[in-house]
Amino acid sequence: MNLESLKQPVYNIIADYNKSVEDRLTAVCEFLKSSVDYYNWVGFYFRNGDKEELKLSSFAGEPTDHTIIPFGKGICGQVAVSNKNFVVPDVKAQDNYIACSINVKSEIVVPLFLKGENIGQIDIDSHAVDPFSEEDERFLEFVNEKVAEIL
Known part of the structure; x- marks a missing residue:
């Protein structure tokens, strides 16, 4: 999969100022999920006001019970504290992992900075086990940079 080829469509979705920010974020999630065969669930979490927790915003994939995640808990909560990308090749090897689905084998979380x-x-x-590469990290950093421009 050439993720580079997905940059322009992502940019086009983000640049559609006729739609709300929420609608554009949902469209990005849906586009990524449908365009990358190993992206089975895609979502954005944002800091929940002044609280030390994340709140689920837009997503594409199966609904999740994990709409609020405390800082430090799970992969997402750890990224909220570390400010660093976190790639988990095999979720079974992680002690501090919140299972969203029994089908999930791996996860990647990339922080969004404003x-x-x-x-x-x-x-x-x-x-899939271990599908994420450095190319995924760089691509998702690009996605987040574009998203930050409309927040």
Whole structure:
């Protein structure tokens, strides 16, 4: 999969100012899920006001019970604290993992920064073991940079 070829369509979705920010975020999630065969769940979590927790925003995939995630809990909560990308090749090997589905085998979470502050993240679950590469990380950093421009 050449993720580079997905940059322009993502940019086009983000640049559609006729739609609300929420609708554009949902469209990005749906586009990524349908375009990358190993992206089985795609969602954005954002800091929930002044609370030390993340709140699920837009997503594409199976509904999840994990709409609020405390900082430090699970992969998403750890990224909220570390401010660093977190790639989990095999979720079974992680002690601090929140299972969203029995089908999830791996996960990648990339923080989203606005004016240097970590305000959220993009979270992707896969039903495959170890599908994520450095190319995924760079691509998702690009996605988050574009998303930050409309927040």
